[in-house]
Amino acid sequence: MSAGHKESPQDTTVPTESAFFSNPLMSDVESDWSPIHDAAFNGRVLALQRLIAQGSSVNLSTLDQVSPIHGACTQGHAACAKTLMENGANVNSSTVDGHTPLSEACAHGQVTCASLLLQHGAIPLGTSESSSPIHRAAAKGHPECIELLVQYGANVDQYIHQSGSPLHVACSNQHLETVRKLLELDADVNSSVSGDSPLHIAARLSSPQLVSLLLHHGADSSVRNLEGKQPLDIAPPNSLVERLLTQAGGVDSRSTK
Numbered sequence: 589m590s591a592g593h594k595e596s597p598q599d600t601t602v603p604t605e606s607a608f609f610s611n612p613l614m615s616d617v618e619s620d621w622s623p624i625h626d627a628a629f630n631g632r633v634l635a636l637q638r639l640i641a642q643g644s645s646v647n648l649s650t651l652d653q654v655s656p657i658h659g660a661c662t663q664g665h666a667a668c669a670k671t672l673m674e675n676g677a678n679v680n681s682s683t684v685d686g687h688t689p690l691s692e693a694c695a696h697g698q699v700t701c702a703s704l705l706l707q708h709g710a711i712p713l714g715t716s717e718s719s720s721p722i723h724r725a726a727a728k729g730h731p732e733c734i735e736l737l738v739q740y741g742a743n744v745d746q747y748i749h750q751s752g753s754p755l756h757v758a759c760s761n762q763h764l765e766t767v768r769k770l771l772e773l774d775a776d777v778n779s780s781v782s783g784d785s786p787l788h789i790a791a792r793l794s795s796p797q798l799v800s801l802l803l804h805h806g807a808d809s810s811v812r813n814l815e816g817k818q819p820l821d822i823a824p825p826n827s828l829v830e831r832l833l834t835q836a837g838g839v840d841s842r843s844t845k
Contacts, residue, residue, distance in 0.1 A: 620650045629659030633667045646677040653683045661689040661705065664698035669705070679710040686719035694733040695724040702733055712742040722746060726754035727761055731769035744775045752781025759789040764797050771805040778807060783814030791819035796828040809836040 624644040627636040636656075640646060649655050657677045660668040669689075673679060682688050690710040693702040702721070706712060714720030722742045725733040734754065738744050745753050755775045758766040767786075771777060778785055787807040790798035799819075803809065812818055820833040 622648055622650075624648055624656050625650065625654070625659055628656035628665065628668045628672060629663055631660075631663060631665035631668055633665070633671060636668050636671055640671070640675050646672045646675045647681065649681070652685070653681070655681045655689075657681070657689045658683065658687065658692055661693040661698055661701040662696055664693075664696065664701055666698075666700040666704060669701050673704065673708045679705050679708050682719065686714070686716050688714070688719060688721070691719055691721045691724050694721040694730060694737065695728050697725075697728065697730040697733060699730075699732050699736060702736055706736065706740045712737045712740045713746065714748075716748060720746065720748060722754045723748060723751060723757050726758040726763070726766055726770070729758070729761065729763035729766045731763075731766045734766065734769055735773065738773050744770060744773045745779060747779075747781075750782070753779050755779065755786050756781045756784075756789065759786045759793075759798055759802075762793060762795055762798065764801065767798060767801060771801070777802055777805045778811060780813075785811050785813070785819070787811070787819045788813050788817075788822065791823040791829055791833065794824045794827055794829050796832055799829050799832050803832065803836050809833050 622644075624636065624639045624646070625648070626632075627639060646657070647655055655678065657669060657672045657679065658681070660672060679689055688710070690702060690705045690712065691714060693705060712721055714723070718724070722734055722737045722744070723746070725731075725737065734744075745755075747753055751757055753775065755767065755770045755777070756779070758770060777787075785807065787799065787802050787809060788811075790802055809819055820830065823830040823833055
């Protein structure tokens with residue numbers, strides 16, 4: 589699917605008739621993507637200001653409940669996002685998929701937009717992986733967004749069913765610097781999701797960097813998952829991860845059978 593209808597930075601002409609644009613935020617090939625959505629998504633702040641002055645609603649939603657501020661924050665157009673907020677945009681609006689402007693900004697590493705949203709009252713929590721800003725930042729590897737969210741009250745250990753905590757999500761996606769940031773922010777290194785600790789996840793992925801980092805921050809190498817296995821039990825045989833976990837005091841049950 590193509591990106592939003594793009595125009596050169598010098599083009600500030602405001603369309604006077606209804607127009608439809610295909611856009612990656614939309615589920616349909618063609619949607620009710622309006623001129624104000626297009627201006628916000630493409631960073632055309634002068635056109636956006638003119639549309640607002642002419643009476644366009646800053647909270648106009650598409651069929652999928654995408655508002656102009658979703659587009660501006662996804663693309664990192666801080667000037668457009670600020671203009672929309674100053675004119676009454678709902679910073680906590682949600683799409684049919686549960687995405688908020690803040691979760692979109694954090695998923696794309698748009699720190700400036702995320703900061704603006706939080707300053708204007710955006711809620712830093714979510715109830716699903718799609719709506720939780722900190723989980724989306726963890727999944728995509730944006731530690732700077734995670735630090736900002738925690739400063740505004742996000743729970744570094746927020747647990748979401750099937751996804752677990754942000755630390756589980758970051759480990760599963762092998763975002764080393766994001767894992768480091770979460771641990772520096774005192775994330776629980778031994779928390780469990782479906783029985784697995786972050787160290788189980790790192791061992792299964794055979795990531796010596798993750799295993800070393802987790803052990804350095806106090807990960808328990810003796811903890812067992814729902815199958816009764818320690819991280820060492822699921823580490824690939826003769827791997828660096830196996831050696832690291834053995835040095836940490838793990839006992840490989842495979843060798844005792």
